[in-house]
Amino acid sequence: MLLKVATMINPVFVLSDPKNRSFYCSLFIVVSLICGAYFIGSASIAKEYKEKLTRWKVIYNMQNMKFDTCKKRCQPSGTEALPEGIVAKTSDLEMRPLWGSSVKNKNSTPTMSLLAIAVGIKQKEIVDRIVRKFLSSDFVVMLFHYDGVVDKWRDLPWSDSAIHVSAMNQTKWWFAKRFLHPDIVTEYKYIFLWDEDLGVENFDPKRYLSIIRDEGLEISQPALDPVKSEVYHPITARVKKSKVHRRFYKFKGSGRCDDQSSGPPCTGWVEMMAPVFSRAAWQCVWYMIQNDLIHAWGLDVQLGYCAQGDRTKNVGVVDAEYIVHLGLPTLGVTDDNKGIDAIAQSKKEGSRALTPSPPPLKASDRAKVRMQSFIDMRIFKERWIKAVKEDSCWADPY
Template sequence: MKNTSVALPIKRQRSLLCSPLIGTILVSAAFFIASALIVIDHKQFPNLRAILVQKSPELRKPEAMQVSPINICENQCIRDGSEALPKGIVSKTSDLEMRPLWGPRKKRKNPKSPMSLLAMAVGMKQKANVNEMIKKFPSDDFVIMLFHYDGIVDEWKDLEWSSRAIHLSAIRQTKWWFAKRFLHPDVVSEYAYIFLWDEDLGVQNFDAGRYVSIMRNEGLHISQPALDPEKSEVHHELTTRENGSTVHRRIERMSRSRKQCYWNSTDPPCTGWVEMMAPVFSKEAWRCVWYMIQNDLIHAWGLDMQLGYCAQGNRTQYIGIVDSEYVVHYGIPTLGDSSQNKTNSESSTESSSKETVPLESKHTDIRAEVRKQSFNELETFKRRWRKAVQEDECWVDPYNQH
């Protein structure tokens, strides 16, 4: 009788518990559970540590209990100054809406429609024109904020909308000085668009509601209304727009800076910029622009050429001029007007002039000095920009400007 041998398989079946992978997982799970028990909240299980020490005397050693739990709070975004407060009580933003001393606040007709802000630097000489401008901004959709550069506030009280407007007064300050100090992004974050306008604009052919709608539909973050070329000194007669569009974004011929522009130009002043007398910013763009406004450069010259960095993307697409809702720029010199040099006797004959600003020497051409200061600030801003670019090793210029 021959012995028969059975060929056993070379690989033996192993128990699942013996698998290195499964074993590692089980050991890790056991370690995790044990660690969780050690660092568990003592408020819920106050006697747990005593029980563990009684069962395992070696845990009495200080180094045995130095198990660092994972701090789930380390990655939370805590705003500077609020570290001492519970997160739920921190109010991160604000707005300019007035609140009643008692009772419910007045309800808006369309509460789902976001509010916007109109802010202007104004003086008494332009009171009538400012009144006409503000009438174009519906009270249910716009908050009005006036910066009084001549110090006169009470004489605006006779206007119907004055009581709901925010009035700020600082003698002979520009709208950019006011904006840097009173329009912090966290304060105006509730407003969809921020209109930062001059006081000498004609708005007979302007509709604020339609303008906001066009900005939203076109995806614009920075814009301005077109200026009427027949009634004002305008540079935009050189601009063109695509057929059927309500906005234009390019200058196709010689720009006012004498730079030759073409249909494919991608840098200012051919595209990606707006004039500074009537700019409109989305709240996202304004958060960027506010940081770019220099605290001591109150004329903001040079800012227009760099607005593209705040356009939230492609500056050739998200910065534009709205043609269908245009305004007229009268170009009336008010802040820094040379007429302020008149003597007291000459000024007293003009009933419409009620300046409270101290008169300068009659030998000083104030308007010329203002323009000189503006040019000086332009050069200062350019130097600061170049210096900032050179010193910031982490910043990458998306437009590769040199």
């Protein structure tokens, strides 16, 4: 019995039988074929899976790339739901007809610059002289009527071609913040933001533009005639036989200014009564103007930060084209004869008419206006100091 069992499990006896040997060979072949098919199939599946993974990876990378690209697009806030091409990011102040073609003529020569002035009806004749100079040099003219009077300007031949904006008792900086957004005035290479009490007898806008382009001035102003002007700062006084100056020298007393001086009031400074900004400079200055402050006192000291580079080089005063600052008090003045008297006096004195000496003011709110100017300046200075302290990413170049 034991011998029989041993024979049954002994492979020698099993393989010695031809029938058994044939069976196991067939089984081995079948198993080999199955294993081969399995390995070949696995390799094929692995290859296909790998190819799918590669395709998915490419698609994923492309989607991520598109997502990253889209994230980098500087879309204006609120336009995310729109295709980028439909967004009109800029505009201009050009008036369009109610009928006819609404598409701008691409062959037309664009106006290079904009003159914006805060005006009151009392200075109508002075403003008329200014505007005529600029219109002959192909400027767009925009009047900010701080006294609310618009209709009385209609008799001037250029009135209909000017843009009129009216608001009671507001400064040009208040108007500029609300109506001269950089996206609106982006087509104008230079922005002239002037007061109304300026004599332009010795000023030519075209020559002025030519000079500031040649000199690379991003922020500038015409020099002031120190003899005829009622009010001026030393750095803005005209230097005879000079084309442009960028600094003021003072070697005696306190607050000395020399070649080593690097900031206002020695260099990098213009006054606020007749500043001229390049397009790039205005894009910066506009944001510096405070929304809730009426006056811009204090901004003049910081304008150099918007000079698109070195303020000692890119900010300057043009001597070759100069003006006269009449120094006429306007906002807060209740003397109705003030502007009329100044114009009448100017007619009597001929060319020196642009420099009348203002008579004493009657009861008015002028003192309150000046006080508010000082308050606004203090607030602006405090905000600047606070902003510099809190912005850890900002580095002061000066």
